[in-house]
Amino acid sequence: GENVEQHPSTLSVQEGDSAVIKCTYSDSASNYFPWYKQELGKRPQLIIDIRSNVGEKKDQRIAVTLNKTAKHFSLHITETQPEDSAVYFCAAHLPRDNNNDMRFGAGTRLTVKP
Amino acid sequence: DTGVSQNPRHKITKRGQNVTFRCDPISEHNRLYWYRQTLGQGPEFLTYFQNEAQLEKSRLLSDRFSAERPKGSFSTLEIQRTEQGDSAMYLCASSPHSVRGKDTQYFGPGTRLTVL
Numbered sequence: 001g002e003n004v005e006q007h008p009s010t011l012s013v014q015e016g017d018s019a020v021i022k023c024t025y026s027d028s029a030s031n032y033f034p035w036y037k038q039e040l041g042k043r044p045q046l047i048i049d050i051r052s053n054v055g056e057k058k059d060q061r062i063a064v065t066l067n068k069t070a071k072h073f074s075l076h077i078t079e080t081q082p083e084d085s086a087v088y089f090c091a092a093h094l095p096r097d098n099n100n101d102m103r104f105g106a107g108t109r110l111t112v113k114p
Numbered sequence: 115d116t117g118v119s120q121n122p123r124h125k126i127t128k129r130g131q132n133v134t135f136r137c138d139p140i141s142e143h144n145r146l147y148w149y150r151q152t153l154g155q156g157p158e159f160l161t162y163f164q165n166e167a168q169l170e171k172s173r174l175l176s177d178r179f180s181a182e183r184p185k186g187s188f189s190t191l192e193i194q195r196t197e198q199g200d201s202a203m204y205l206c207a208s209s210p211h212s213v214r215g216k217d218t219q220y221f222g223p224g225t226r227l228t229v230l
Contacts, residue, residue, distance in 0.1 A: 006156075034218060043118075043205070043221040044157065089156045093217060099170050102147075102219065104156030 002027045002094040006105025014113050019080050021108045023090035024072040032093035033073045035064060038107075039086045047088075048075070080112045116140060118222035120206050126228045127196055134192045135225045139208030146189050147219060148181055149205040150174065157205055157221075163189060164211060196229045203227075 003026040013019050025033075031052040036044035050057045050064045050073065057064050061080075066073040073092075077084055087107045094101035119138045127133050139146045144165050149157035160179070161171045165186040175181075178196075183189040193200055203226050207219040 004156075032217060036221075043223045046218060046220065049218060091156075095217075102159060104158070107154065107156050 002030055002092050002101050002103040004090060004092050004103045004105045006090050006108055008108060009106065010109045010111070012111045012113065013080050015080060015082060017080055019075075019077045019084070019110055019112075021075045021088055021090070021110070022072060023074070023092070023105050024070075025092040025103075026071070027092075027094050028068070028071060030071075030092040030094045032095075033064070033066060034091050034093075035075050036089045036091070036104075037086045038089065044089060077110075080110075082112050082114050085110055085112045118206055118208050118220055120204075120222040120225050122225055123223060124226045124228075126230065128230050129196060129198060131196055132192065132194045133196055133227060134190055135204055135206075135227075136188060136190050137206030137208075137222055138188045139206070140220060141187075143208035143210050143220075144186070145209045145211045145217070145219075146183055147207040147209070148189070148191050149207065151203040151205055151224070160191075160204075193227075196227075198229045201227055201229045 006023045034049035037047045038044040061078045063076040087109050089107050090105040121136045147162040148160040151157045160175050161181050163183040178194045181191045203224040205224045206222040209217050209219045
């Protein structure tokens with residue numbers, strides 16, 4: 001199955017700075033990479049995703065890049081705001097018939113200091 | 115609210131008791147997933163359904179755990195003879211399924227289980 005590693009486990013930035021979270025995956029056949037934001041006591045919310053036929057995707061202050069050769073993908077948040085503080089999870093989906101091989105990273109706790 | 119819903123939101127039980135959780139997916143989604151999340155970790159996959167068929171079960175799902183989705187809509191997850199190690203947040207997610215692989219999963223709010 002797929003194995004996803006996420007770094008760093010904690011990240012603290014000053015408001016307005018950029019934050020970058022990196023994930024690596026093990027199976028080159030993985031083709032879908034979502035990122036979720038989870039605030040304390042709340043459900044994981046999808047914030048952005050990327051498919052393996054795309055190298056970069058951007059949505060306002062959030063962008064995701066994918067390097068299929070190196071099997072890693074990253075979340076970039078620019079102009080961070082205190083409300084960006086949360087735990088962020090990456091995931092990789094390995095498509096197999098009748099199997100749900102969606103594996104999550106362990107999460108990155110982002111703190112944005114005002 | 116047309117999102118994924120879960121009930122109850124919190125459950126406290128004594129060790130050895132049975133508990134059952136319910137998940138109502140987004141209505142047009144035919145795939146439904148159960149995950150377990152412990153503090154400081156990402157969601158761990160437990161099992162998933164496509165319509166009423168349970169297609170995969172994780173090795174994490176011991177024989178004390180059983181899940182059903184009898185009519186292909188809501189699902190239940192039952193834990194028998196609960197143990198303290200079962201304490202966790204149990205998350206449900208749903209997704210549409212298409213041959214084009216639009217498989218984005220949307221999570222419910224979770225059921226937090228505490229086993230005393």
